[in-house]
Structure formats: structure tokens, C-alpha cells
Amino acid sequence: MYTVQQVSKMMNISAHTLRYYDNEGLFPFVSRSAGSGARVFSDDDLQWVYTVQCFRMTDMPLADIKHYIDLCVKGDETIAERYEIIKKQSGIASKELDIMQERVKMLEKKVDYYKALLDGTEGEDYWNPIYLKLMRCLAD
Amino acid sequence: MYTVQQVSKMMNISAHTLRYYDNEGLFPFVSRSAGSGARVFSDDDLQWVYTVQCFRMTDMPLADIKHYIDLCVKGDETIAERYEIIKKQSGIASKELDIMQERVKMLEKKVDYYKALLDGTEGEDYWNPIYLKLMRCLAD
């Protein structure tokens, strides 16, 4: 069992945001401590936190995530709809990942370029080859 | 030369956002058409758009991006500071990329699991192995 603070550190998310998510109904099973009513996260609850993080990664709206979680709570008759949601989101995420990979590569090229400049060894122009790649990548 | 709308399609960013960025001073060299004052993007300007996208990817604040761009405009005496900014951001981006890769993998596991459920072939539990990986990944 974990406090908000512990989950915050473990999952790399602010305690504020965890409470906010809980208030929005994104953690349907988080219980409370007897005395002060402090949130108590179980190991299973960590799975919910991680699921929300996976969905949020690609800027899926909280309202849509809440809809998914409500479906989970409802039971087995919602499995088909949940499947569609996850499949769609997985596709979006995979595309975003490709774009992110390109951009990280670009940043690394930029680092190399500047490093060469500072060393006085006049690095090669990093723009042209990347530019072409970029246009190809975005022409879909 | 491109209009806001064309750049929007090419770079996969909304026309609204492009104007917003320009108003915030993130595109220092975008010129305007003679009559109506419409924005005119050159090929070089596309590089600025892409640079902003690379930085924004990891939620770098617009104010910080503007600072970097102001440094670029200032000239060669700011190269050392620009190098530090890009190096730092590149590191952040690379770490984020790793996290994103984990999460995309998780979503794909989830898709497989649901697909097996729907096919009636009762897929294996996807949580435990991923859970361990997650804890290892986030324990740094």
C-alpha cells in the first residue's frame, strides 16, 4: 500500500496530478485510510496509474480516458468497445513514436553540429539531409 | 513560399498554432505579403517550425524556446549557450523517448490481450511481466 507521495515518486508523476486524476474519477478503486481519509494506493491501482499515463502520452483527453475506465468498471460486455479504443490509441501512439524518433535524431544532430562549431572543427551542415527525410516522413 | 495553410498541412500542425507561435515571436523571419499582410513562409522558415516542434515535443515551455530563438538571432557570440540548451533538451528528449517506447509496447500488449479475449482463446496475462519491467525502468 502506498501514499500519494510514494506513488508520485515511483511513477514519476506529481502528487497534485494524482489527486486531480482521482477527483476526475480516473482511479475508481483507490481506497482511503480510516482516520484522515488519505488516499491509499494498492499494487493494482498502480496499473491504473500506468494505464492513464499510456493514454495521456499521446494527448488523449481525460474525458476519453475516463470513458475507457468507466467501461472497465462496467464489466465484460464492454470488451469489444475497449478493444477498439486501445487499438486506435495504440496506432496513434506508434505513429507518434516514429515522429518522436525523427525529432530526437534531429536534436542529436544539432548537438553534434554545435559541438563541432565550438571545437573549431567546423561541422558539416546538418540541415539538408534531415530536411529531406523530414519532408518524406511528413508527406503521408 | 508557403501560406500558413500550406505549412499547416506539410508540418502537421494547426494553422491556429502557427499564427500563435508567430505572435509569440517564435518565427523571427516570416515575412508578409504586400497587400493583405498574409504570412509568407520560406523554406528556411520551415526549419524554424521544425525546430520549435522538436523542442515542444518534450513540453519545453514556449518562453524557453523563445529564449533560444532570440539567441540564434543575436549571432555567433551565443553559440556556447545554445549548445548547452540543445544538449540538455536532447538528453531530456532521449529519456522521454525510452519511456514512450515502453508505453507503446504496453499498449500493443493490451491490444493483443483484448484480441485474444474476443477470439475466445483467452490470452495470457500481460500485466505481470510488464509491471516488473516498468518498476525497473522507473526506479532510476
Next chain:
DNA sequence: CGCGGATTTGGAGTTACTCTAAGTCAAGCG
């Protein structure tokens, strides 16, 4: 010359945090 379509602007609205303030509770210590 007038109309459609795209652009401009300023400003209002929205989402998802992010923080502040005021209060509650439990543990440790003289």
C-alpha cells in the same frame, strides 16, 4: 463590381494541470 474563400486581428473559452490557502490528522518529543 460583387461574391467566395482565405487571410488578418483581438479576445473569449477550454483543457490539463499547478499552485495556494486553510484545515485535519498522526507521530515524535520534552
Next chain:
DNA sequence: CGCTTGACTTAGAGTAACTCCAAATCCGCG
């Protein structure tokens, strides 16, 4: 036992980055 410290609670204000809307302007075509 009472006090302090620190982590928790809530409601609500504030912020960043869009996101959209309304009204005005401009360009090309019939």
C-alpha cells in the same frame, strides 16, 4: 499531555498552450 512537524485533505484561484470565434480585410474570378 500538549506542542510541533509534516503529510494529508479540500476548494478554488492561476497558468500555459492551445483552440475557437467574430469582424474586418484582401485577392482572384465571372
